[in-house]
Amino acid sequence: MARKKTSNAEYDGHEIKILEGLEAVRKRPGMYIGSTSASGLHHLVYEVVDNSVDEALAGFCTKINVTIHPDNSITVVDNGRGIPVDKHPQRKIPTLEVVLTVLHAGGKFDNSAYKVSGGLHGVGISVVNALSKRLVVQVKRDGSIYEMEFSRGATVEKMKVVGKAKGTGTTVTFWPDDEIFETTSFDFETLRNRMQEMAFLNRNLKIVLTDERELAPRVEEFCYSGGIVDFVKFLNDGKELVGDIKTPIYMSGRSEEGAPVERTGEVEVALQWNAGYGETVMSFANNIYTPEGGMHLEGFRTAITRVINDYARKQGILKDKDKNLEGSDVREGLSAVVSVKLADPQFEGQTKAKLGSSFMRPLVMKTVSDGLAEYLEEHPKQARAIVNKASSAAKARQAARKAREATRRKGLLESASLPGKLADCSVRDPAMTELFIVEGDSAGGSAKMARDRSTQAILPLRGKILNVERVGPHRALSSDTIQSLVTAIGTGVGDEFNIEKARYHKIIIMTDADVDGAHIRILLLTFFYRYMRPMIDAGYIYIAQPPLFQLKPKGRRKGTYIYTDEELAEQVKDLPPKSYSVQRYKGLGEMDPEQLWETTMEPKNRILLQCHVEDAAAAERAVSDLMGTQVERRKEFIQSHAKDARFLDI
Structure with a gap:
């Protein structure tokens, strides 16, 4: 006999289910x-x-x-x-x-x-x-x-x-x-x-x-006989190297004899600088990628900053009046792999995104401090090139900071003075709001008319955003378009970045379904990857998926929205050719506000792709190949992925 459903007041042990085994x-x-x-x-x-x-x-x-x-x-x-x-x-x-x-x-x-x-x-x-x-x-x-x-x-x-x-x-x-x-x-x-x-x-x-x-x-x-040295070579493949350091610098260390089993570990580090502006430091614990770092990464960063500053002071490259180089200066253009093996690793959660074993911090610090200091002493030419690279980064950082401060004085970056083209929403809880980044005033106008004004903000961009992979931070952050984007989002960038200040927890890139739209998407994604990576890791960055076609039966006002060529072919294969018409949407501006709302912006109907970095090494190579200065690498990437193209305008 079925048991009578209990009310809240009768909530008892019958309501507690135990899931056994698998x-x-x-x-x-x-x-x-x-x-x-x-x-x-x-x-x-x-x-x-x-x-x-x-x-x-x-x-x-x-x-x-x-x-x-x-x-x-x-x-x-x-x-x-x-x-x-x-x-x-x-x-x-x-x-x-x-x-x-x-x-x-x-x-x-x-x-x-x-x-x-x-x-x-x-x-x-x-x-x-x-x-x-x-x-x-x-x-x-x-x-x-x-x-x-x-x-x-x-x-x-x-x-x-x-x-x-x-x-x-x-x-x-x-x-x-x-x-x-x-x-x-x-x-x-x-x-x-x-x-x-x-x-x-x-x-x-x-x-x-x-x-x-x-x-x-x-x-x-x-199969790699060089291990993580080959890994760093792979990360820097095709990039211009700093100081003619053809082979990555390698160092290793282990816990002292007699240490308790639960505090024993081994460290391997390989690193090499390139002439770019990004930083690619990948950390692993027992072969597990730790995207949020942890004690091993803290030890690495502390050691590398300290050693390079000490060397620069000792050699007189940094004068008494000069400030120390910051960690971001030292790591500009750095590709590195930090791999630790330990008997009893303590991770934060089942996802193992962050290593919490505190004893690994001093072990990595000592390994990197000893190994890098020895390398710099024995290779003065390469050492000077590394320090000069960091010094140039420091000057660019200081120039960028002055530019931001000057902009603030003009009132452009104050929260009370948001970008003029931003149509903000009325709700202030970032967990409930979303920002649509659209290309051009035409699409921006349709989006502003279509949106839910309480939770959806619209920021139209004029022209293509700057390719930040090919320029330094000073030039990138001096761009009016990027300044507007940073201001609207609210987190700041660089050493001022604070994800807690994000004004929206959904940033939706909404561009045309053509080659230009795809280019703008990759430029925006490159910016977020290089300057606001935590936004991607937090799951705040999305790509809108507007329909490519509308299939309309003859004599009817409304049709069916279709998102892929394959879906269109499937839909029309059994239809007489003269019984329907197909409208191809090349731009968001071709849709009226009602169509844009119901296909691309309405939360119940729309399709959004959430951006995340599943493989850090592959992501780094893709950004570098597509957006970097090496034409041959870009050509190879395009040729190998040509079959995956969703559309071509010829």
Whole structure:
């Protein structure tokens, strides 16, 4: 008999649900893999590969094969020790089954099986199992091949011996559950970038990625004897180098003998300056990218600033009357990788975005201080070029600050004097408001008429925004267009940037669906990436997706809005040619306010793409290749991505 629904006053234990085992993962997958979008889908692969990489860190695995099959299943093969298959002392079932079906079960909780590991919570492979409609695992150990099969986290086939084996290792094949994920189609480039990154971070580990979905399978192999030195070379590929430092500066260190296990670690740092204005410093802890940095990054930044200032003073490059170089000066044009390995890393949250292990700060500081000071002493020509680069950055910073202060005195940057073209909204809570950045007065006029005046602000831009990748901060921040943008958003830039002062939590780039519109989008994204990166990381930057077409049946006033060429082809394939008309929207100004509102601005109907940096190295290369000064790099990028073009105006 159904139990009567309780009122608030009768709220009791019957209302508290307990999700057993992997049921919790299927109920709330975002807690474990971030999302059920393409990002979460690819996270499944990373979880399996990370287990194999942990075997490499332990010294037992030298090769990992990752294969995308035609049905979008994934196989990961390693030559590590193989997951244990003996009976688990507590569960009394094969340890292999425990690892695949029990959350928080793994060999990473003490230091006997793994001295260093990226997986700490024991949830990785079991989460993959829970979110796969089918998973088959084979283990080679003790001369035999053991196999088990699962479905959505449940055991389908008990462990059995299926053959004899030479060597050891683990093979995992899984089929992502289409009941969970928005898409089950893997992107080769996304996996390629991650596999290459893992190979850079683990010297001499070979990772082979194969895509069997095409007639001629695509195979890419990554193995780097130089490790993170090769990583920095990759980041600076095609860029003009400072001081003719052809090989990145490398330094390493480790904890002193006798230190407690929980306070032991190793440090590797590679760095090199280029003639650009951006900073690319990537930090990792146990192969896990830490986008928010942490103690290891703090130690690196403190050391590099101190050492270069000390050297500049000692050599008389900085005089007594001169102020010290700031961290941003020293890091202008810097590409660096900071990689630490530690036995018991303390991360902030399951996302592991920030390393909190405090003992790594002094360890990294000492390693970088000793290594960089020695390099500068032994290479005076290169050292002077590095200091001169930082000194030029300091002068530009001071000039930019004076320009901003002069602008303030004119009242242009005061909050009471927002840009004249900004049509602001009436609500003041930034969590409820959004700013549409549009190109030109025509689109701006339509957007102003279409908007919800309480929560939607409009800022029209005149002409193309400056390409900030090719100019220094002084010139970039002197641009009237950029000043208007910074003023409207409210956060400031550079050392004055404060995301808490953001006046809107949605910044929506709304440009025409043509080549010029695409150019303006990439220019704006480059600005946000270089000068307001925390806005991207916070999820505040979006791209509007206006329709490309309106398909209208003959004799009717309203039609259907269509957003892609493929969708249009599908819609018209069964229609007689004379029964409809197609309007192509090349510009937002071609839409009347009502159309613009219902297709692109109305929150219930519109499509927005949220910008985020999924792979920092790939993002850096893309910005540099597309917007930098190297024409050949841009040509290669365009040729390799030409097939992905959404539209061409010829």
